[in-house]
Amino acid sequence: MKQLGIGVLVCLLGYYGNAQTAQQLAYIDTYKDLAVKEMKRSGIPASITLAQGLLETEAGTSDLVRRSNNHFGIKCKSTWTGPSVSHTDDAPNECFRKYATAEESYSDHSNFLKGSDRYSFLFDLASNDYKGWAYGLKKAGYATNPNYPKMLIKYIETNNLQQYDQVEMIPGDIAITAPEKLPEVKPVVKPEKKSPLAKVAEVVEKIVKPTPVVVKNPKLMAAKSKVNGIKALFAQKGTSLLAIATANDIPLAKLLEFNDRDTDGLLNEYQVIYLDKKMKQGNKYVYFSLQDETLYQVAQNFGIQLQYLVQYNNISGSARVKKGQKIFLKPTANTELTKSR
Incomplete structure (x- = not known):
């Protein structure tokens, strides 16, 4: 929801071209569970939620998120009756929603999108169609920056956030063979039917097969x-x-x-x-x-x-x-x- 200047945009695009940063990783590790929880509750891809959070908060370091726990740059609007903070974004001293916790912000983000008719078409998309969601959010007017979809997609693909859209899928397995055990020798004595005094000992080797260890x-x-x-x-x-x-x-x-x-x-x-x-x-x-x-x-x-x-x-x-x-x-x-x- 930010109107970025050309100079700032150039810097950001250069930044996004680098490998995943430790600050981004820390943000993802902190809030991935909230994003997945909201995906299950609302249908919004967890990758999109995390990417928006990373972008809007500058990976948890922005002044707005530090003062308000507002992770998605959601402004007050006429329907908001909760606490707020003033922050300069598209215009000076705009009203932004303030939350007691990050969890409240993530929940309100889902409610904000679910409760607005202009975003309703997004929920017809597959929950793992992060590209459709990225461009759809821009089309619906979530952000004014024309590069907003590309920035979200870059965050998702650089940080492999799409994996969180598949949390309920069972990944494939590979088998690593455990060390082979030594043959276990068990003597088996069988009686000779024709002569009870004569016996022939037969040794049967039981080979213990390697046990697959699935990882x-x-x-x-x-x-x-x-x-x-x-x-x-x-x-x-x-x-x-x-x-x-x-x-x-x-x-x-x-x-x-x-x-x-x-x-x-x-x-x-x-x-x-x-x-x-x-x-x-x-x-x-x-x-x-x-x-x-x-x-x-x-x-x-x-x-x-x-x-x-x-x-x-x-x-x-x-x-x-x-x-x-x-x-x-x-x-x-x-x-x-x-x-x-």
């Missing part, structure tokens, strides 16, 4: 990109680290080391998995947490070795970071670095 296909469950210049996979919940290591020809021990992990297992959340050693510092100086999270999650989102993030902030690697807390991604003047392992 989620990392190619179907992850999108490759780069974070902080490091090759990474954006892996979905339930993805096997062993499968990722095998598919990318990386020793499992190395993959665990790259990602500050001690043990193998299935991922319990959508997260970044690095295919090479992370950097010692981030690509920006400081980060204000968008949610309650662990320092490990911050390290993964920004492609930084956890041991260095611990030193920059003088807190433990398992410490929880509160929403709005300042986290240093680079060493400060007071940082005392210990020798890397």
Whole structure:
């Protein structure tokens, strides 16, 4: 809902041409569940909702969203009776809706689109037709920027947001054969029918066949990109680290080391998995947490070795970071670095 100047637009288009940024990833990780929840409730593609949120809030950093929890740039209109804030957008000091939580904003965004006749045709589209929705929103007058559809689509495809439109689809599996067990030998003694005193021992070998271990296909469950210049996979919940290591020809021990992990297992959340050693510092100086999270999650989102993030902030690697807390991604003047392992 913003009228962007030509100079700002050029900068934005250049920005969108870059690889997925850590700030975008942090926003997606924070609000993806809300977007999916609203998709199931209203029929609006989760990819569209997330892309609009990323664009309108500048990945959660805009002045408007910080003051109002308004993630979609929805103005007051004559029907709004709730709290509001003044913000300069198309005109000075316009009235924008204010929400107590981000969840209220996401819910109101769905209600706003569902409750307006001018957007009704969009709900005839398939829930995974994000391109149709992007151009339809512009056609219905959601935004004045002529490049609005392309910007949404770029956000979706750069960040692989379309995967959230398919959350109920079952991905394909691949089978990795478990180590073969040694043959188990069981002697079986059979009596000789003609002579009860004479017996012939027959040895029957039972070969235990390899048991297939089914793991989620990392190619179907992850999108490759780069974070902080490091090759990474954006892996979905339930993805096997062993499968990722095998598919990318990386020793499992190395993959665990790259990602500050001690043990193998299935991922319990959508997260970044690095295919090479992370950097010692981030690509920006400081980060204000968008949610309650662990320092490990911050390290993964920004492609930084956890041991260095611990030193920059003088807190433990398992410490929880509160929403709005300042986290240093680079060493400060007071940082005392210990020798890397």
